[in-house]
Amino acid sequence: MKLFKRTLVFIALFIFLTAPASAQSQNSMYQISTINALMQGVYDGDFTVKDLKQHGNFGIGTLNHLDGEMIALDGNFYQVKSTGEIKVLSGEAKTPFANVVNFRADKVGQIKTVGNFSELEKALDSIIQDKNYIYAIRIEGIFTGKTRSIGAQSKPYPSLSAAAKKQVVFDIINTKGTVVGFWCPEYVSGINVKGYHLHFISDDRKSGGHILSCGIEDGKVQVSRISDFRMVLPSGTAFQAAELNKDYSKELAEVEKSK
Known part of the structure; x- marks a missing residue:
């Protein structure tokens, strides 16, 4: 009987100790190309x-020709166009x-309340707190701020800095929605955006984009620490x-915060 009890205690302790490690092993980020290539x-x-x-079922990016801002949330992929329209993306979109x-x-x-991006x-x-990892960030709340999108570019393509000078900025006021994005450490510079890179999409799917400035009220924050990273590079010339x-x-x- 004592042996049986000890066995149960060991099993319970094993499950408790290994469950977090198992959960963290699933936190893997998949990346297409590098931010320097986009620049x-x-x-x-x-x-x-x-x-x-x-x-993945959650993330951010852009579309071919730099046509708008991409947001992935709960398995649905959206495009915030420079017109302000939000489209559900087909599987064929690149x-x-x-x-x-x-x-x-x-x-x-x-x-509870933050008044600006800082x-x-x-x-x-x-x-x-563990600043050597990448983090996926999800915030549900009431958003007030500025977002942007950039229209499709034509060849020969300008740099991202040049394209961003023609960005379209949207004012969003007291709108329920979700912030989707990532925090990356300094050492990813050139590979990804260091620091916070955040997009927004409203609950009614009528407003969104890359966040330039923001305030948030009644925000529920969920953070996922990334312990596995895979990057796939383009093959084009x-x-x-x-x-x-x-x-x-x-x-x-300048591109990330320009208004």
């Missing part, structure tokens, strides 16, 4: 939304740059000819 105007990819869905995960929250927090960063920093070793951090910072 150089590599806007054509062979990877489809159907491909992305095999690797992307030159995207990041997706099968979202599984391992930390949950609350944001305050949001500080609030998220208090939740994200544009990517092969791109100068990927250049430091674009200054230009990228």
Whole structure:
């Protein structure tokens, strides 16, 4: 009888200790191309939304020709066009740059009120503490701020910095929706956007885009630590000819927050 009880205790302890590790092993990010390639105007990819869905149900990116902002939420993939229209993407739609995960929250927090992007960063920093990992971030709440989208580009493609100068900015006020995005550490510079890279989509699917500035009320924060990372590179000549070793951090910072 004592042996039986000890066995049960061991089994319970084993399940408790191994369950978090099992959950974390599923937090894998799948990335198409590099942010430096996008900065150089590599806007054509062979990877489809159907491909992305095999690797994740949550994420952000853009579409071929830099045609709008991509948002993946709960397995549905959306395009925020420069007109403000939000379209559900077909499986055949292609992307030159995207990041997706099968979202599984391992930390949950609350944001009562933040008035600007800097305050949001500080609030998220208090939740994200192991700064050597990538994190997927989901925030449900009431959003007020500015988002943007960029219209489809024509060849010869301009750099992302040049294309962003013609971005369309949307004012969003007291709108329920979800922030979707990632936080990446400094060492991913050139591969992805270091720091916070966030998109927004409203619950009614009528507004959204890449977040330039924001305030959030009654926010429910869910964070997923990424312990596995896979990147797939394009095979086209544009990517092969791109100068990927250049430091674009200054230009990228302007693109991310330009208004």
